[in-house]
Amino acid sequence: MTVCYEDFTPGEIVSYGARTITREEITAFATLYDPQPMHLDEAATANTMLGGLAASGWHTICILMRLNVDHMLKDSASMGAPGVKEVKWLKPVRPGDTLSVRRTTLEARLSQSRPDMGFVGFLFELLNQKGEVVMTQENVMMIGRRGTGDAHVS
């Protein structure tokens, strides 16, 4: 069944996903979007703040999105998002790290202007295999209400 606005309850916490990130993925992403030495070259990073090759923070954001699509959005009435409220990068993501998501629903409110949808606010925490939070992200998504007849809410 399609996940709709009504399925999100403020205070609920759910966990999902497991994706192991490889050195090849880190450097391939960085080559396209963030070609700085700390994301491309182990030797260049030994004496930097990161202390070794680490994924671009933007890559980490993209991995969170992919986990959210696979585990939350692909069978949902999601109608996108107006933006991102805040992102914090807390720890480096290294080759071989396995990342998972802990999602807290912060708020749910109906749209004033569109009766077929509501806004749901989330805190996403991305954890590594040691249970350390490597990144947090807050945003608000537009999600269709159940039974409003739109094609996307089946």
Add this chain to the structure above:
Amino acid sequence: MTVCYEDFTPGEIVSYGARTITREEITAFATLYDPQPMHLDEAATANTMLGGLAASGWHTICILMRLNVDHMLKDSASMGAPGVKEVKWLKPVRPGDTLSVRRTTLEARLSQSRPDMGFVGFLFELLNQKGEVVMTQENVMMIGRRGTGDAHVS
């Protein structure tokens, strides 16, 4: 010369970059990180809010980062960023759109704990070829001070 903390003045506005985004890039990115129909399949998007194929908002964020690396960060004393303050997606990015950056320096303050760096806050506006702002992003970067002797400040 390496761009350092001292080179950023609150209130300054500069523009740079021009990158044309192709349909192939949009779908390649979406396949990896945001495999939702509106970023993959023209036919599936005709009746959606986006009204046609559009880049993932996360892809648009990554393109901004690449423009920032090429025009601002690659010859700088940048030491990364603790996160992102806010992102707003304002208009769809379509195949063939050419994107450029207008950057406003919002603030510059020295670190209390690290004498070799400061924090510089920016508003980045990403514009399309019609001059429309398709996305805004605010964040704060850590940037090395000139003459502090670190290897990255040459």
